[in-house]
Amino acid sequence: MTTPDATPGDAPTHVPADALADAPGDAPADVSAQAPAGVPAAASADASGDALAGAPADSSAGAPADVSRDGPADGPTRAPDRPRAETPVAPRQDPSGEAPDSTPADASCGTPAGAPTAAPGGAPAAPRAVPPPEPSPEPSPADPDGAPSLLPVATGRQTRARLRVALRGRWGALWAALAALVLDSCLSLAGPVAIGRITQAVTDHRGSGALVWPVGLLAGAAVAGALTGWAATVLLARVVLTVTGRLREDAVAAALVLPVDTVETGGTGDLVARVSGDTDRVSEAASGALGDFAAAALTILAALAGLAALDWRFAVAGLLAVPLQAYTLRWYLRTSRPLYAAGRTAEGGRASALLGAFTALPTLRALRLGPGRHARVAAASRDAMAYEFRAARAATRFYGRLNLAEFTGLSAILLAAWWLVRTGRADIGAATTAALFFAGLFDPVNILLGTFDSVQRAAAALARIVGVTLHAPDPARGTRPSGPGSRPGTGVVVRGVRHRYGDGPDVLHGIDLDLRPGRRLAVVGATGSGKSTLAALIAGTRPPSAGSVTLDGVPTGDLARPGADGDRRIALVTQEHHLFPGTLADNLRLASRGAPDSALEAALAAVGAADWAAALPDGLDTVVGRGGGIRLTARQTQQLALARVLLLDPEVVVLDEATAEAGSDTARGLDRAALAVTEGRTAVVVAHRLSQAATADTVLVMEDGRVTERGRPDELRAAGGAYARLWESWARGRR
Numbered sequence: 001m002t003t004p005d006a007t008p009g010d011a012p013t014h015v016p017a018d019a020l021a022d023a024p025g026d027a028p029a030d031v032s033a034q035a036p037a038g039v040p041a042a043a044s045a046d047a048s049g050d051a052l053a054g055a056p057a058d059s060s061a062g063a064p065a066d067v068s069r070d071g072p073a074d075g076p077t078r079a080p081d082r083p084r085a086e087t088p089v090a091p092r093q094d095p096s097g098e099a100p101d102s103t104p105a106d107a108s109c110g111t112p113a114g115a116p117t118a119a120p121g122g123a124p125a126a127p128r129a130v131p132p133p134e135p136s137p138e139p140s141p142a143d144p145d146g147a148p149s150l151l152p153v154a155t156g157r158q159t160r161a162r163l164r165v166a167l168r169g170r171w172g173a174l175w176a177a178l179a180a181l182v183l184d185s186c187l188s189l190a191g192p193v194a195i196g197r198i199t200q201a202v203t204d205h206r207g208s209g210a211l212v213w214p215v216g217l218l219a220g221a222a223v224a225g226a227l228t229g230w231a232a233t234v235l236l237a238r239v240v241l242t243v244t245g246r247l248r249e250d251a252v253a254a255a256l257v258l259p260v261d262t263v264e265t266g267g268t269g270d271l272v273a274r275v276s277g278d279t280d281r282v283s284e285a286a287s288g289a290l291g292d293f294a295a296a297a298l299t300i301l302a303a304l305a306g307l308a309a310l311d312w313r314f315a316v317a318g319l320l321a322v323p324l325q326a327y328t329l330r331w332y333l334r335t336s337r338p339l340y341a342a343g344r345t346a347e348g349g350r351a352s353a354l355l356g357a358f359t360a361l362p363t364l365r366a367l368r369l370g371p372g373r374h375a376r377v378a379a380a381s382r383d384a385m386a387y388e389f390r391a392a393r394a395a396t397r398f399y400g401r402l403n404l405a406e407f408t409g410l411s412a413i414l415l416a417a418w419w420l421v422r423t424g425r426a427d428i429g430a431a432t433t434a435a436l437f438f439a440g441l442f443d444p445v446n447i448l449l450g451t452f453d454s455v456q457r458a459a460a461a462l463a464r465i466v467g468v469t470l471h472a473p474d475p476a477r478g479t480r481p482s483g484p485g486s487r488p489g490t491g492v493v494v495r496g497v498r499h500r501y502g503d504g505p506d507v508l509h510g511i512d513l514d515l516r517p518g519r520r521l522a523v524v525g526a527t528g529s530g531k532s533t534l535a536a537l538i539a540g541t542r543p544p545s546a547g548s549v550t551l552d553g554v555p556t557g558d559l560a561r562p563g564a565d566g567d568r569r570i571a572l573v574t575q576e577h578h579l580f581p582g583t584l585a586d587n588l589r590l591a592s593r594g595a596p597d598s599a600l601e602a603a604l605a606a607v608g609a610a611d612w613a614a615a616l617p618d619g620l621d622t623v624v625g626r627g628g629g630i631r632l633t634a635r636q637t638q639q640l641a642l643a644r645v646l647l648l649d650p651e652v653v654v655l656d657e658a659t660a661e662a663g664s665d666t667a668r669g670l671d672r673a674a675l676a677v678t679e680g681r682t683a684v685v686v687a688h689r690l691s692q693a694a695t696a697d698t699v700l701v702m703e704d705g706r707v708t709e710r711g712r713p714d715e716l717r718a719a720g721g722a723y724a725r726l727w728e729s730w731a732r733g734r735r
């Protein structure tokens with residue numbers, strides 16, 4: 001008969017299902033198993049545990065392809081065009097302003113591509129506003145079923161502060177770009193002046209010599225305008241690409257260290273939409289709106305000054321359009337402002353629904369659940385498209401009303417011109433110039449007002465991007481002791497920890513524990529007693545709902561921040577392991593970027609993986625994983641995860657990884673590997689097999705989220721309590 005004190009290596013038998021955690025397939029609510037669905041690939045590495053609670057420095061290698069590809073290194077693929085040229089234009093409309101039944105050409109991309117095209121002198125881009133059903137900037141649920149709410153959205157103040165930081169070192173280029181745009185706008189006024197003078201010369205039957213300077217003015221202004229426009233475009237592109245690149249980089253970095261709870265609640269689709277679609281939206285709007293706004297504002301000011309210089313009555317006539325324009329703008333802002341946030345949120349919901357369906361594809365196929373999921377995606381899509389349609393309607397009304405204002409102003413100018421010419425107070429040339437000045441205002445006024453739309457959209461997108469960073473660990477923290485036991489060497493201290501998932505009931509009810517450096521703690525208990533939750537809280541991948549978990553006084557959640565001194569102090573290995581596309585060596589170097597081959601081989605040997613690794617066709621350079629690589633078994637993947645921990649070399653290791661059938665060779669091998677990994681470190685081991693608890697310094701027995709027993713394994717067995725019963729049951733199973 002095997003003695004109960006057998007070492008893990010001797011522990012051949014099966015742990016009764018009722019005594020210990022279930023086999024993986026049965027694990028009903030495994031924390032790490034849920035993480036990947038809610039975490040971007042690289043982040044899921046953290047969460048799911050090969051999961052270096054702090055491996056973000058390397059995790060970029062595993063960042064979602066679309067995220068890394070869009071990253072600042074490459075920048076948005078399309079350099080911003082010269083803003084004015086890029087601004088799409090709306091059709092001149094009947095002053096009634098009712099929308100044609102404009103259907104977004106590409107509803108899937110989230111932006112009504114159906115922005116109407118221009119007529120000569122047409123209004124600027126029909127705003128792509130998305131009127132919401134109710135004027136609330138609060139995010140709506142990500143899931144069309146309405147379960148979780150999305151990630152947070154930053155306030156105006158938080159967004160502005162972040163933008164200032166991102167603009168650091170770029171203010172000079174920004175001002176130079178604006179100056180070039182201002183000059184460009186001034187030059188655009190040369191046209192009406194020249195044409196007015198030409199008209200007057202023709203009316204006065206003057207010789208061709210009178211046309212020289214107006215024609216020269218036109219030509220000179222055209223050349224100079226091309227140069228200033230080019231300069232503005234280049235400078236603005238530099239600023240915009242840099243700033244949006246920084247914002248995106250920050251958002252991705254923050255996403256990688258977001259607490260798992262936050263990502264699970266917010267939805268991966270929303271996260272991806274923020275770091276890709278929203279940054280593109282900000283980039284596009286910034287490159288267009290900034291330049292357009294400055295150019296339009298100056299053109300308007302100059303034209304009004306020009307009208308007044310011709311005759312003050314021209315200016316007064318032109319200003320008659322202003323009240324109508326102001327009213328239109330006010331109406332539009334009130335209508336559309338709250339809608340952008342809701343529209344973007346609906347897009348996030350659509351992305352989440354799609355991503356959810358794709359990630360669950362094998363299950364959906366196996367269980368023939370496709371139609372149900374399809375209906376869900378369709379509902380999310382309809383929701384997002386409804387915003388698009390309503391946005392297009394609001395936009396066309398907006399431009400229709402602006403057209404009415406222009407009609408009013410131009411009529412007044414022409415009446416004034418008629419009267420002034422008739423009474424001899426102005427000549428035909430001046431009247432022509434005045435009419436052209438005013439007609440030249442159509443575009444700038446519409447651009448100026450339409451820019452509010454772009455700015456609003458960009459602001460909504462920016463607030464969402466910055467929102468991603470709000471829940472990330474504070475960059476200033478991570479090394480600063482702030483919790484109980486704030487002295488180096490105090491180890492892991494857990495105080496009054498409670499935890500709940502979302503709005504559910506507490507699953508941990510006030511846990512306290514102290515784990516001195518170098519000590520080994522085993523956590524045992526039945527399925528659902530809270531072992532994995534406690535492990536995740538200790539590793540810092542989930543923040544506790546109440547209480548604190550610290551390592552030498554520093555909250556363990558802060559230690560996950562990339563680049564922090566502490567980002568490699570704790571590693572978590574869970575039951576879910578991720579193989580990143582690439583070679584075996586790539587997968588190992590996630591934990592230690594510059595590690596030589598010899599170090600990788602030593603780590604593999606320590607976890608019992610040397611033989612199969614050496615047998616791979618190209619050794620460490622063998623491509624593994626999905627996408628054409630050699631598929632590794634669950635055990636091999638698990639060994640890789642443990643080898644990564646050795647390479648990471650953390651002070652504290654949290655193991656919640658045993659999935660192998662107790663008593664099997666695999667289980668014995670993994671037990672030995674786990675022992676090697678915990679050697680010389682502070683260790684928390686969720687003991688799915690009691691063989692893992694036998695070698696611990698302290699055993700914690702959990703029941704229903706509470707610690708019911710704690711002590712040395714032999715003491716607890718002798719005490720005849722819960723642990724002794726578990727042990728008896730386990731030992732019986734081994735006989």
Ligand SMILES: Nc1ncnc2c1ncn2[C@@H]1O[C@H](COP(=O)(O)OP(=O)(O)OP(=O)(O)O)[C@@H](O)[C@H]1O
Pocket residue numbers: 020021022027028029030031034501504507525526527528529530531532533534
């Ligand atoms: N992501 C989650 N969302 C909601 N509830 C969860 C989640 N993860 C765990 N729970 C619940 O929290 C409680 C504790 O679960 P936990 O996984 O921590 O227990 P455990 O002892 O580790 O179980 P096991 O041994 O099966 O892994 C259970 O009631 C479980 O249903």
